[in-house]
Amino acid sequence: MKKYFVIAFLALSVAAFAQHVTPVSIEIADPKIDSLRTLYLSEPMMYRASLDVAEQALVQNAEELKAAKAEVKVEQSHAKEMGNSLKEAVKMTASLKKLYSKEEDELKTMQKVVEKQQKTVTKQKDLNKETRDAYLAFLEKQQKELGYSLREVADRQRAIADLETAIQNHQTSLQSFIHEIEEKANNVAQLEALYKQRLAQVKAEQKTAKTMK
Secondary structure, three states, X not given: OHHHHHHHHHHHHHOOOOOOOOOOOOOOOOOOHHHHHHHOOOOHHHHXXXXXXXXXXXXXXXXXXXXXXXXXXXXXXHHHHHHHXXXXXXXXXXXXXXXXXXXXXXXXXXXXXXXXHHHHHHHOOOOOHHHHHHHHHHHHHHHHHHHHHHHHHHHHHHHHHHHHHHHHHHHHHHHHHHHHHHHXXXXXXXXXXXXXHHHHHHHHHHHHHHOOO
């Protein structure tokens, strides 16, 4: 149990850095059809060639948009995985917190029992000194061991408190990350809509340009 706790704590500590989405830096090509039409009004062949160049730029945009959408899916999957991990971490810390509290109570109860035994044997004047001292030494050893155990439990309880704080920080960070993903997805969707609009314009103009002589 202790080993499991340490591994989980280290795993969260390693992932404690702020997470951000990969920024979108796509610029949808603007064919500037009106300008091209004016520029090559008397040169149909050059006009058709310039439209082909504009189409190729938009084809490149299509590849960039495809990559960006794939990134969004990976980031969404990562956010879901992190969310599940944090849920499990919350359950684990609650379980360990309860376990350590119970362990602390049991150790304190044992301490009281030993203290009572110490008081009792001290009052037993009929016991010879050797027997009484030997038993008191045994009880003293028990008290020391219980003291060590209580300090260890206290250390683990402090570590759990630190872990709870780390989990809360991660939850806040995750919400920010999810918000960034949503903004990125919306941004990519808007860019894709603009890409489709401009590609449709180029395609329509290419059909018209084929009839020009």
